[in-house]
Amino acid sequence: MSLWNRAQQLPPDLLRQVYGETFPIEVRHYLASWIEDNLRQWSEIEVDNHSHAQFAASVLQQLIAEIEAKAGSYSNQDELFLTRIKLQEAAVMFKTRYQSDPLSLIATIRNCIxxxxxxIQQNENVMNSPGGMMQSNMVIxxxxxIVQQLEVLKARTRETADDLRQLASDQESFALQYHNCTSxxxxxxxxxxxxxxxxxxxELQMKKQESEMLLNQRAxxxxxxxxxxxxxxxxxIDRLAAIQQRILDEELINWKKEQRMAGxxxxxxxxxxxxxxxxxDSLAEIIWLNRHQIKECERHLSQMPLKTGGYxxxxxxxxxxxxxLLSSLVTSTxxxxxxxxxxxxxNTRFTSTVRLLVGGKLNVNMTPPQVRVTIISECQAQSLLQTDSTMxxxxxxxxxxxxGTMEYNQSNRQLSVTFRNMQLRKIKRAEKKGTESVMDEKFALLFQSQFSVGGGELVFQVWTLSLPVVVIVHGNQEPHAWATxxxxxxxxxxxxIPFQVPEQVPWPQVAEMLNMKFASATGKGLSPENLDFLASKAFRSTQSSDYSQxxxxxxxxxxxxxxxxxxxxFWEWFYGVMKVTREHLRQLWNDNSIMGFVGRRQAEEMLKECASGTFLLRFSDSELGGVTIAWMYEDQSKGDQRDVFMVQPFTSKDFAIRPLADRINDLPYFIFLYPNRPKDQAFGKYYTPIVSESSNTPGxxxxxxxxxxxxxxFPGPGSSDMFSIYGHTDASNPPSVSSVNSAVEPTNHLDKKPVMESPLFDAANVLSNFPS
Structure with missing residues (x-):
């Protein structure tokens, strides 16, 4: 199937975006075979190489001849009368538009094809995907x-440049005719x-009258x-304004939104x-060229003013x-x-980079601009935006x-400056209101500069504000600052208005934000069950509810x-969980070995249905950044009494001493990770290898x-020492829960810490490869 036959399967609106006044769709339709047969030959033409202009001119003549021949074949067919008129108009348009610049015709054809x-590719991909037929009208x-519209504007700019040259020539001819007329x-x-x-x-009078008539015609x-x-x-200019608004107010604003969400x-x-x-860059070039052409028109007009009626x-x-438009483009980019x-x-070093997106095309780097950075308050930011004052x-x-001084990088054509060693030495804070704290107060960094364009013809004062920042002086202020x-x-x-935010937002938006932050910090996001648990905690709810509204x-x-x-x-609890997971539990969380977001009561109910020795890991409700192990234990000495126990929560300090996987490995009565996954299968690859006896005694x-x-x-490594301390020396027969209830209690009492963390059991730090 030919390319054009496939193109006709597209929604009509899309084809209208491709073909227009620079290349009428009627020409594409009626000359489809001829165009596609010659595409390979035309690919040899380099549109930037003026030595290929003659080749392009021959293509133009062939195209016009084909159009006229096709129009002539419809001369005796009344039903195709309008088609014939359209084709004839297209032939005239190609002559006038591309005669002086045939290379632009090749560029136009290539762009359209x-x-x-x-x-076509996008449409066929969607059509071949599930539900593609329903989505086909949405392909865009x-x-x-945007590229196509910019190409059209470039073509128009080349066209008006040709018109301007012709105008200059006509004006010179008029000046000569005026001189002849005065003679x-x-x-x-x-x-x-x-x-x-x-x-x-x-005879002289006739020549005079002829000259005046010709002069009037030329005028x-x-x-x-x-x-x-x-x-x-x-x-x-109207089209430039429209496409510039789209690029700056949609595409660039969306990028800035992405940048904000990246935070x-x-x-x-x-x-x-x-x-x-x-x-x-394309916009800047087109705007600058058109501005130059308009100024040239003004110069021609001033050189030769003509009296006109309705002009x-x-x-x-x-x-x-x-x-x-140029000013808006420079200041916005x-x-x-x-x-x-x-x-x-x-007093902590930080970095930042600013960039001017149009610096290369406007040659701003010819006089490298200086950029200055200051920090301003929320009130100052509001005043800045209201008055639009700079410097x-x-x-x-x-x-x-x-x-810093902006520098131009020739390889990537970027004009930018990176501040690598900035440091905030002092901060002036506003007076606090009500329950506000320093972690609620927002500032912003203000970047300011001045650019010269056109050899100093135009000077632009530019500035931009960073995203809001919160200034802290101590690490314990960090969690609340990140909440802000x-x-x-x-x-x-x-x-x-800087930096106003809503006082309350729908829970789904909060859930999206929490999921985004957790996924970024740990590598894996939150499940719907996790988010439901967080919702119940945030709303202080003990019963299941629909939080979506x-x-x-x-x-x-x-x-x-x-x-x-x-x-x-709530945020401090969530931040603590996120921090300990990022720093110590990232791999276990990504392996789904940590259930984490589950309440104490729910954990008990889940484990009571499992075999003895089944355990799960959950984030503690009572300890910031704490992780506790809940497990089912069946005491056979008490008639198979089943109880759920929970180890006192571990924190980052504990994991810095001994990783969680090793702590689980130490306890033999932890057998299955909920619901029935063998412990070594879940955690074995994270165990710390025990050094061999030969390498255990250094020099x-x-x-x-x-x-x-x-x-x-409970039985475990070093248990004989533990039992002797408790007055129980039969290691083969561990004590029942009731006999040591001062050490470990069921979950309806306080959690207890593993022995390693208790001063009483320093002997638990046993020597490797020595009998315990």
């Missing part, structure tokens, strides 16, 4: 559409004054050319900023409009490529190494303490001890 091919490639006027006046023969006088043509050219510029852990689309820079000079308005840390500790000296702190930043990143509304407030999120836990909030003569984890009242 490539775009057509992309849409915004990036390719005839002078000759006729002289002859009239000197009483020359009537025949000579009549009229010149005025029409000026009006047509300024109308073309008006259309171009909460979402991965950014690689290469998106480079793509936006390519679009902005309205739009050039000053067009110049003002396109200069505003001064962006922070790498944000500074959003939780910033005083202020007001600051809310002192930053070291806060100036996470809430701001997730729930900021576009166009807000509920609103969670900022106060519930990180201000109000959890019930019976007056020393920490210093000391014997290296080996830490062992035991729980009083």
């Amino acid at each position: 490539n775009r057509e091919h992309q849409l 490639d915004p990036s390719a559409e 005839y006027d002078a000759s006729f006046a002289s002859a009239k004054n000197h009483n020359v023969a009537p025949e000579v006088l009549r 009229s043509g010149l005025i029409n050319s000026r009006m047509n050219l300024q109308e073309k510029h008006k259309v171009t 909460n852990g979402r991965l950014m689309c690689a290469g998106k900023l480079d793509q936006i820079q390519a679009w902005c 309205i000079n739009l050039l000053p308005t067009l110049n003002e409009h396109i200069t505003r 001064f962006i922070i490529e790498k944000e500074p840390p959003q939780v910033m500790k005083t 202020k000296n007001d600051a809310s702190g002192e930053i070291l190494n806060n100036t 930043i996470s809430w701001d990143n997730a729930f900021t509304e576009q166009g807000r 509920m609103l969670l407030s900022w106060s519930q999120f990180c201000k109000e303490p959890l019930p019976d836990r007056n020393f920490f909030t 210093n003569g000391y014997v290296k001890p080996h830490l062992v984890n035991i729980v009083p009242g």
Whole structure:
């Protein structure tokens, strides 16, 4: 099937995006076979190589001949009358548009065919996927559409450049004709004054009249050319404004939103900023060329003003409009490529990178601009946006190494500067209101610069604000500071007043944010069951509910303490869990060996249905960043009495001494990871290898001890020592739970710590490879 036959399966709206005034769809349809037969031959033409212009000109002539031949074949068919007219109009359009620049025709054809091919591939991929028929009318490639529109604008710019050259030529011809006309006027006046023969006088008068008529015709043509050219510029500027708005207000804003969400852990689309820079570079080039053409038009007009009736000079308005577009483009593309840390500790080094997306095309690097960084408060940020004032000296702190020079990298065509050694020395805080703390207060880094364009013709004052930052002075302020930043990143509304956020948001949005942060920190996100558990904890609910329609407030999120836990909030509990998982339990969490988000009562109910020795790992409700082990134990000495026990929670300090997998390995009565997975299968690859006897005695003569984890009242390594301490020396017959109930108790009492953490059982740190 030919390419065009496949293209006709596309939705009509998509084809209308590809073909238009630069290449009518009628030409593509009626000359489809001829076009596709010659594509390979045309691929040899380099559109940037002017030596190939003659080859391109021959293609143009062949195309026009084919169009005219096709139109002629319909001359006697009334039902195709409109088609014949369309084709004839297309032939005339190709002559006028591409005669002086046939290479642009090749570029236009290639762009249309490539775009057509992309849409076909996308459409066929969707059609071949499940539910593809339902989605086929949604196929669209915004990036390719933007590229196509920019190519159209480039073609229009080349066309108006040709028109401008023709206008200059016409104006020179008019000047010559004006000179001839004044000569005839002078000759006729002289002859009239000197009483020359009537025949000579009549001849001079006829030449004078002919010259004046020709002059008027040229003047009229010149005025029409000026009006047509300024109308073309008006259309171009309107289209430039539309595509620039789309790139800056949609694509660049979406990238900035992605950047903000990356602060909460979402991965950014690689290469998106480079793509936006390519679009902005094209915009800058097109705008600059059109601005230059408009200024040239103004110069021609001033050199030769002509009296006209209804002619309205739009050039000053067009110049003002396109200069505003350029200003908006430059100021909007001064962006922070790498944000500074959003939780910033005083006297700690940090980095950031700013970039001007249009610096290369506008040659801003010819006078390398300086960039200065200051930190401003929320109130100062509001004032800045309201007044749009720049280069202020007001600051809310002192930053070291806060100036840098932008440099142009030729390889990637980027104009940027990286601040590698900034450091916040001082911070001035605002007066607190109500329950506000320093961790609720937001600041922002203000980056400012000044750019010269066109050899100093235009000077732009530019600035941009970083994402909000919270300044802390101590590590224990970090959790609450991250609550402020996470809430701001997730729930900021576009166009807000800095740095306002909603007081309450729907739980599904909070759940999405928590999942994003946990997945970024640990490598694996949260399941629906995990999120339901978090919802019940956040809303302080003890019964199952539908949380999807509920609103969670900022106060519930990180201000109000959890019930019976007056020393920490929901966010502090979640942050502690996330931190200990990231630092010590990442692999176990990714292997699904940690259930984690399960309540004490639910864990008991789950384990009571399992075999003795079944255990699970859950995050503690009472210890920040704590992990406890709950297990089912069946005491045969008490008539198969079954109880669920829980080890006192381990924390990061414990895992720094001995990893969780080794602690589980130490306890032989932990047999199955819930529901029935053998312990060694789940944790075996994470056990720390025991050193051999030959390598246990280093050259210093000391014997290296080996830490062992035991729980009083249950059999385990070093149990004979433990039993002797408790007055029970028969290691073959471990004591019942009741005989050591001072050491381990069922879950309706307090958790107890493994012996290794108790000073009473230092003997549990047994020597490796020595009998215990």
